[in-house]
Amino acid sequence: MDVAVFHPGTQHSWQTATALQDLDRLAWYATSIFYQPDRFPYRLERYAPGALGERLHREFRRFQHPGLNPAKVRTAGWAEWAERIAKRLGQRRLAKRIDMWGNDRFVANLAAAVTSAERFALWGYSGSSRSTFELARQHGRTCILDRTNGDFRIYNRMMEPVRQDYGEWFLPAERPIPQEIIDSDAAEYRLARRILVGSPFARRTIEQAEDDPTIRDRTRVLNYCYDEPLFAHLPPPKPVGRDEPVKFLWVGLVIPRKGIQYVLEAIEKIPPSAAQLTIVGDLKLPRRVFARYSDRVRYIPTVSRADVPAIMADHHAFLLPSLFEGAGITLYEALASGCALIQSDRCAEAVTPETGLQIGQPSTESVHRAMMTMVEDRDRLNAWRAAAQGEARQYSFAHYRDNIAGELASLGL
Known part of the structure; x- marks a missing residue:
């Protein structure tokens, strides 16, 4: 059937x-929503001027699924x-x-x-x-x-x-x-x-x-699973030098349920010369709270799916100290990008001893401790990153x- x-x-x-x-x-x-460039409203990207047309295309292609037969899709x-x-x-x-x-x-x-x-x-x-x-x-x-x-x-x-x-x-x-x-x-x-x-x-x-x-x-x-064709072109990760900061990444909703409060409090305790933090996603925090940490964060609003692999590959470690999660496809994507993982035990069990660290009860202290492990032990960090893409194949x-x-x-x- x-x-x-x-x-x-x-x-x-x-x-x-x-x-x-x-x-x-x-x-x-x-x-x-299903992107079909010959149908309305997706045709608008052809006629919108300059930057607006590019912005529409970036938004529309978030819903581009070329592997699906359009004849099977009902919108x-x-x-x-x-x-x-x-x-x-x-x-x-x-x-x-x-x-x-x-x-x-x-x-x-x-x-x-x-x-x-x-x-x-x-x-x-x-x-x-x-x-x-x-x-x-x-x-x-x-x-x-x-x-x-x-x-x-x-x-x-x-x-x-x-x-x-x-x-x-x-x-x-x-x-x-x-x-x-x-x-x-x-x-x-x-x-x-x-x-x-x-x-x-x-x-x-x-x-x-x-x-x-x-x-x-x-x-x-x-x-x-993760979107393999989207990540297939990524090369193996390069070792992180001892004299460069570890580049940590957050991708997804920016909400307390996912543990963003612990990440922001933790990064504030680490010198900028040792660690950097990029956040990509829909910001669902009061602006006044987020503003306290803005000098330590590079914030990128929601991006097209097609832009995610390059962003992930440009970072060293991925953070998801979630308090409550159904799964965590971003964890699989991070592995495919060559990132080491720091995650809680309340989401998909993507991390292994060979690819990063799992924290039990998420807290500022547990997140800070895990981040500092990667900052202080570059050999372990590089070994985790080297094993990441192989582990991602488990989620093909x-x-x-x-x-x-x-x-x-x-x-x-």
Whole structure:
């Protein structure tokens, strides 16, 4: 039986769809944004003058997936673009409302396909699958839930002491997850025949939160993959000299959940001659807080996916001391770029003793200690970097595709 993939945004859904396409098992892929240069609004990049045209192209190519057959892709709605514009304007609450409205519209557009006579299973993503799964189950369809984060009941529990200690680091919109969303997530669990998560940590949070043993039994870890063609051209990393600063990198949302507070406090304790820090991503911190550390940080706003490999390859070590993470594709990308890793045990288990350091309880002290290890021991740092690209092969697209095939076989699809 073929599988239809749907996601109102993107995340790694395009890789799931591509894997199913390679297995000749993709019914269709529904999403909000898919770059096709001959269609509107993507044609605008041709006619916009100078810098504006270049900026549009950089934005549009973030959603370029040449491996996918456009005939298998179904797009609908402007909500995703409206949400992104609202975020860029700093209107985060408005963006959240648009996101919820857009998700509802997206689900409504799927109804005709779900109720059709065509035979296929459904692969949906957490936070946007409940209504579609409810309809699908009424029509006897198998539902696969790709849970991209841990259980939010555990998230609220883990983040409460962080809010007490670092309250000023949180934007007003960064609140505990409301019960309505938690209840909807639990409904998705019940509707899914298989629940897939991107890390053992994410699975543990579901096991801790759920009393229903059948939900725990239906939950499996499916490691994600990184975009290999995007990183294939990168050369092996060069050794870091003893007389140059270690260049640390952060890529992703800049939020307390991911441990940015510990990284900024740690870099402040290290002389600029010994360490530099670059942050790439959407800044979700109060500006007054971030400003305290601006003299120690090179900040780059969100960039195109195509620009990420060069940025990563220009750095020596990658930081993800996250407090709560579903997986961590950026960890795989960092390995492919030749970066040593500093990560917590609350995300994908990408780091090994040969590629970097794993910290237990994230804190300023634990992050600082790990960073100083790399600053002071260049031989270990260079050995970790030399082994990184080889370790990245464990997270290849081929492995991901084959693991999906195994999951489908275990479900009898």
